[in-house]
Amino acid sequence: MPGLEDLYREIILDHYRNPRNRGELPSPPALRAEGFNPLCGDEVVVSLELEGDVISDLKVSGQGCSISQSSASMMSTAVRGKTVAQARGTIKAFRAMMSLHGQQLDGRPEGTGAGPWANEVPAGTALGDQPGTAEALAGDGGADERSAAEVAADEGVELGELEALQGVVKFPVRIKCATLPWHTLAQALDEAEKDKA
Amino acid sequence: MEALGVMPEPRPTEPVRPLDVSRLKKDFPILERQVHGKRLVYLDSASSSQKPLVVLEAMDHYYETTHANVHRGVYEIAEEATALYEEARAKVARFIGARGPEEIVFTKNATEAINLVAYTWGRTNLGPSSAMVTSEIEHHANLVPWLQLRGEKGTELRYLRLRPDGTLDLSELPRLVDGAGLLAITAASNVLGTLPPVRQLADVAHAAGALVLVDAAQSVPHTPTDVAALGADFIAFSAHKMLGPTGIGVLWGRRELLEAMPPFLTGGEMIRDVGLDGFSTNDVPWKFEAGTPPIAEAVGLGAAVDYLSALGMASVRAHEQALTRYALGRLKERYGDNVVIYGPPEAEERAGVISFSYKDVHAHDISQVLDEAGVCVRAGHHCAKPLMRLLGVPATARASFSVYNDQADVDVLVEALSRADALFG
Numbered sequence: 026m027p028g029l030e031d032l033y034r035e036i037i038l039d040h041y042r043n044p045r046n047r048g049e050l051p052s053p054p055a056l057r058a059e060g061f062n063p064l065c066g067d068e069v070v071v072s073l074e075l076e077g078d079v080i081s082d083l084k085v086s087g088q089g090c091s092i093s094q095s096s097a098s099m100m101s102t103a104v105r106g107k108t109v110a111q112a113r114g115t116i117k118a119f120r121a122m123m124s125l126h127g128q129q130l131d132g133r134p135e136g137t138g139a140g141p142w143a144n145e146v147p148a149g150t151a152l153g154d155q156p157g158t159a160e161a162l163a164g165d166g167g168a169d170e171r172s173a174a175e176v177a178a179d180e181g182v183e184l185g186e187l188e189a190l191q192g193v194v195k196f197p198v199r200i201k202c203a204t205l206p207w208h209t210l211a212q213a214l215d216e217a218e219k220d221k222a
Numbered sequence: 223m224e225a226l227g228v229m230p231e232p233r234p235t236e237p238v239r240p241l242d243v244s245r246l247k248k249d250f251p252i253l254e255r256q257v258h259g260k261r262l263v264y265l266d267s268a269s270s271s272q273k274p275l276v277v278l279e280a281m282d283h284y285y286e287t288t289h290a291n292v293h294r295g296v297y298e299i300a301e302e303a304t305a306l307y308e309e310a311r312a313k314v315a316r317f318i319g320a321r322g323p324e325e326i327v328f329t330k331n332a333t334e335a336i337n338l339v340a341y342t343w344g345r346t347n348l349g350p351s352s353a354m355v356t357s358e359i360e361h362h363a364n365l366v367p368w369l370q371l372r373g374e375k376g377t378e379l380r381y382l383r384l385r386p387d388g389t390l391d392l393s394e395l396p397r398l399v400d401g402a403g404l405l406a407i408t409a410a411s412n413v414l415g416t417l418p419p420v421r422q423l424a425d426v427a428h429a430a431g432a433l434v435l436v437d438a439a440q441s442v443p444h445t446p447t448d449v450a451a452l453g454a455d456f457i458a459f460s461a462h463k464m465l466g467p468t469g470i471g472v473l474w475g476r477r478e479l480l481e482a483m484p485p486f487l488t489g490g491e492m493i494r495d496v497g498l499d500g501f502s503t504n505d506v507p508w509k510f511e512a513g514t515p516p517i518a519e520a521v522g523l524g525a526a527v528d529y530l531s532a533l534g535m536a537s538v539r540a541h542e543q544a545l546t547r548y549a550l551g552r553l554k555e556r557y558g559d560n561v562v563i564y565g566p567p568e569a570e571e572r573a574g575v576i577s578f579s580y581k582d583v584h585a586h587d588i589s590q591v592l593d594e595a596g597v598c599v600r601a602g603h604h605c606a607k608p609l610m611r612l613l614g615v616p617a618t619a620r621a622s623f624s625v626y627n628d629q630a631d632v633d634v635l636v637e638a639l640s641r642a643d644a645l646f647g
Binding site: 032041042066067 | 258584585586587590591594601602603607610616617641645646
């Protein structure tokens, strides 16, 4: 049985108490996207500025539980200053980390199966996630059975302290809290590419 | 406006007896289980109540011995199944003071019951020149059907306003019901516990020529209900909040109204005759029960009604009111201004639901922390988003009580809340 310490890691609580890159950038010129979880009322607003392919600045605002707000804060530090491609790669790796593990879906007791990075379920099947979220997060709409570590390696990105959020997967109803900011970031990046096109 | 119809004899006032909760708890098998190694403390009955063994056994027994489709077979067990199904209807009718079982329509839940009225009576009787009145504290189930009707028919939708003390501002009611065809109001707010004075509202609405629909989902499970005394024309409630199974709810309507309404869902069971050119409808209530109904669920609901009736609804109300008073006191005594409680301040003025926030800890996190102590509370907007916006909070935590809760349950809740300090303080 997972305990609260699996969910509320110290680094998560630190980002919750002291959110990084908090606020909004004037829009325009910044691109802005709003994410909303209709089930619990959590809100995340992502505004970002691009210089060429680089996310030169990014801020997040909104309201919600510790998991959604800390995930937003950690996301901001992870992708600010990175290229759009790196940001999309991090989104993919994070999405893989937030999908439920095979060992929980096939009924084997926890800890008897492969480690938490193995047997990722295909995109879009994560219990508790919003329909389409995983697919939207994947960006390419395709099923992805790679582990988060494999995705991160393939994308040339590092999850770093984001790994602290992997405990959320043991609390399926909270997964959508953690993925909300990332979903919103993906929307903002989509807007950016639409603008370019 | 026609008269309310023949008023039934007022039922004798029930005696109030204390509930022996330690014995009652044993009737609910789920309360024996543990979560996270702790005793299950279930404080989310406003969302859905737990079920006593007698309800589960009644449904099992029905499936094991009697199941067949109702109103169709001429063989023995089909007759028995039909009798059980109709007996459940009669039990529900007596439980709420209906004039007869024909006024009880079985639906999927309270939501479907309200939709039934919106789609049949509403779309027949309301148009762009009429109006509907509801309140700002309604559950989405008693709001969205009327918003939908407004969108389709152009019928104006007017609102009784919430006052800072958690009650409704009734002073505007005469103006609001002027020219209105319907007042749709909750008997007990699922968020604030507010108990609008339904009879008083109904009298004003009737005087203006409007009908009255009461969302009784949070009142029928917790307090004596007499539809005539309530002054309602329709009431809606769900079995699963009153110790019964999911999948069945009730629309009570005055027979004359039900008879004049067009059918809702159509198909088998609800017809008298069908030809290739058309159909005629069955009598009420079957006119509104298309397809095979939830038979075992009706049997379970009947058993739940028996269980609650044996306790006595006046006793249930007294118990839950005392427990609410205790919980309000304990939360304030322990946490002072760090806990904010929404709704009327006095237990006498509210149903057994307590929505609260603690410091600036999000309701999700409160619920998660309490879960670790085995305590189940609801966290979120409680399907009442307009109300949450008025309260200025995105979400609240909510503890709600039923017959199987006692002071020890409240004590676990109060103690467990302190864990939030360790994590988020």
